[in-house]
Amino acid sequence: MTKPILLVKSGGESAMPDWQRGFAEAGAQVEVRWWDDAGVDPAAVRYALVWDPEPGRLAKLPNLQVIFGSGAGVDFITRDPDLPKHVPLVRMATPGAAQRMGEYVTWAALSLLQDARRMTLAQAVPRWDYFEREPTAPETTVGIMGLGHMGATAARMLNGIGFRVIGWSRTRKELPGVQSFAGAVEQDAFLARADILVCLLPATPETRGILSAPLLGRMKQGAALVNVGRGQHQRIEDIIAALASGWLSAAVLDVFEQEPLPADHPAWQHPRLTITPHVASLPPRSERAAHVAQMIALHERGETLPNTYDHERGY
Ligand code: NDP
Ligand code: OXD
Numbered sequence: 001m002t003k004p005i006l007l008v009k010s011g012g013e014s015a016m017p018d019w020q021r022g023f024a025e026a027g028a029q030v031e032v033r034w035w036d037d038a039g040v041d042p043a044a045v046r047y048a049l050v051w052d053p054e055p056g057r058l059a060k061l062p063n064l065q066v067i068f069g070s071g072a073g074v075d076f077i078t079r080d081p082d083l084p085k086h087v088p089l090v091r092m093a094t095p096g097a098a099q100r101m102g103e104y105v106t107w108a109a110l111s112l113l114q115d116a117r118r119m120t121l122a123q124a125v126p127r128w129d130y131f132e133r134e135p136t137a138p139e140t141t142v143g144i145m146g147l148g149h150m151g152a153t154a155a156r157m158l159n160g161i162g163f164r165v166i167g168w169s170r171t172r173k174e175l176p177g178v179q180s181f182a183g184a185v186e187q188d189a190f191l192a193r194a195d196i197l198v199c200l201l202p203a204t205p206e207t208r209g210i211l212s213a214p215l216l217g218r219m220k221q222g223a224a225l226v227n228v229g230r231g232q233h234q235r236i237e238d239i240i241a242a243l244a245s246g247w248l249s250a251a252v253l254d255v256f257e258q259e260p261l262p263a264d265h266p267a268w269q270h271p272r273l274t275i276t277p278h279v280a281s282l283p284p285r286s287e288r289a290a291h292v293a294q295m296i297a298l299h300e301r302g303e304t305l306p307n308t309y310d311h312e313r314g315y
Helices: 013-025 095-114 116-124 149-160 184-191 236-245 285-300
Strands: 005-009 031-034 045-050 066-069 141-145 164-169 178-182 196-199 223-227 248-253 273-275
Touching (some): 095 116, 095 149, 095 196, 095 248, 141 149, 141 184, 149 164, 164 184, 178 184, 236 248
Parallel strands (some): 005 031, 005 045, 141 164, 164 178, 248 273
């Protein structure tokens, strides 16, 4: 019996052996083929696993049953104006992805608390830059914007090492140890409390540019910022201006409007900015293949798939 075809566009053609091994090890009953494989009959494709597909390409697969995003955010897929909306789009919401994000956010919060950037710069000189740090985690409130799959895990991990944690989301949450703020009306109260603000929002029309001057100005003076959501959430010039005025004390940015961040961008050299290359949560392909294999098995049994993108809500 011929197996259904899963087309893959994630990590380039050189990543295909990795994906094929991952799906084989997971016992997936699919034939895994490269996105641009000219030998594939579009009518035989039942599944697609993609990151940033060329607009219009998914619409040319007439028997496509499920689209899997190879990342947790699917904005690089939904920006296709011809995206077939009747085909479920599943986000990569694995426990490992949330664990990795929690570890990154915890690292970022502790780095800000320890002023790790200052120590890195001093070591590069080298200079014995003795200084005294003041607040500890229990004296520091981390405010997480976006308390979904990633945000809730980050909140639990931050809580675990003693940070006070508050969160802001569209709807109210009941999470142990986390004070929940909901919607636009509670945003100011939330911002006024956060010593470290973490953005874990999805990219939607409502969240575009949220980390710009008006919101930064409503944060606590001297607070720090971590953006692990999307580059389109931030106006980097506003962040640099807030750092220059001292309103923001420091920032850790993992995502940028233009990726890779151009080599001549002033953010690279900023003494209060830590830059990472969109690596906050990157589960290995084997783990993502095992997750997709599990989702395909659920789908083949006629079950509803979790973590599907909601076209109305926009995430
Ligand atoms: P989820 O969809 O599980 O969670 C999104 C959260 O954002 C929800 O709590 C939701 O509220 C909240 N939210 C959405 N819109 C608004 C709004 N307008 N106002 C207030 N809250 C809002 O997503 P994940 O946690 O899985 O991922 C979040 C994002 O993290 C991804 O979309 C992606 O952009 C980014 N990401 C970045 C990675 C990296 O390596 N840098 C890796 C993975 C993800 P509610 O719960 O009420 O619906
Ligand atoms: C993302 C991811 O959505 O890498 O950024 O999962």
